[in-house]
């Protein structure tokens with residue numbers, strides 16, 4: 001079969017590549033960096049979202065377990081008040097490291113893809129409309145949270161504003177994630193750790209100033225005693241909610257991962273969205289209708305959630321994160337609070353392979 005080109009050796013790109021090579025296709029992945037793991041500004045880091053890797057394997061047939069590790073402590077810190085739960089005890093909540101280190105999920109997926117026969121070319125940025133237009137039809141674009149892909153394919157986005165820092169510590173015995181909410185940001189912040197790496201990240205969708213960072217540092221010190229080295233400030237695009245986002249196609253190209261807007265926290269959040277939509281993108285190479293049906297199924301609550309989010313801006317993110325950690329059913333019921341809630345949550349379980357086991361908590 002002719003070669004399928006994938007742009008971006010990130011999570012969605014590698015998942016799509018593995019699925020396609022297993023169908024007997026020749027697959028070539030073009031990556032802008034000289035190695036996997038994305039920009040050295042963003043990563044290495046530990047994602048703040050626990051994910052059920054076992055359920056994902058059932059959905060996509062790719063064993064991601066060796067690329068992650070069980071999360072232990074999960075803390076929610078709201079205006080200085082801390083609730084702690086044990087992820088291992090209550091849910092199958094795994095954490096993953098992102099970036100170029102040998103312990104990251106990126107390295108794991110890359111090695112797996114190579115073993116299965118996927119070809120990679122590094123230092124191959126595909127930038128600008130002309131470059132993208134030169135790619136054969138049905139190429140998969142998986143360029144993640146980087147401006148160039150959105151600009152070249154005319155996908156609407158908002159700019160989000162971030163401060164991050166990282167450090168290595170060999171005295172932390174458990175893998176943790178702590179999500180912070182409070183007046184200091186209209187979104188949220190988190191700290192997370194695994195593989196001896198500790199990560200801190202505060203962001204919001206409006207410009208973010210030093211005062212926000214200082215307030216977060218203070219809260220973090222009070223709650224966890226962490227003192228990070230210098231924080232870096234940067235921006236990256238997040239897909240804008242619109243009638244056409246999320247989307248699976250852009251012209252004659254298939255798009256996936258964050259670029260396809262699979263970043264909506266309640267539906268298709270970052271990592272989860274990349275893993276699920278990578279598989280859907282691979283299906284789209286041979287069967288667009290089937291892939292589109294699956295994509296719509298996975299996104300069907302997007303607009304409802306978008307409107308609900310607008311209406312409940314102040315509380316949406318705390319509720320979402322409580323939900324992700326402590327049981328989607330409860331959070332959905334809490335948020336929806338209307339007769340459709342049971343149906344809503346049933347649908348939710350059906351479409352969210354990665355979150356099914358979050359309902360295990362009694």
Ligand SMILES: Cc1cc2nc3c(=O)[nH]c(=O)nc-3n(C[C@H](O)[C@H](O)[C@H](O)COP(=O)(O)OP(=O)(O)OC[C@H]3O[C@@H](n4cnc5c(N)ncnc54)[C@H](O)[C@@H]3O)c2cc1C
Pocket residue numbers: 007008009010011012013030031032033036037038039042043045046047048049098124125126127142143144145146148149164201236256257258259263269270271272274
């Ligand atoms: C700092 C940070 C913190 C995050 N925290 C979380 C979290 O806590 N939980 C969560 O679920 N998600 C989180 N995310 C989001 C998550 O990382 C992404 O949603 C996920 O990686 C998306 O996967 P992807 O395959 O779409 O893109 P990526 O995994 O980012 O892969 C994109 C790849 O494409 C390459 N590329 C980009 N542009 C080009 C180009 N023009 N040509 C060729 N190659 C290109 C990049 O170098 C990269 O390798 C975070 C993201 C960042 C940046």
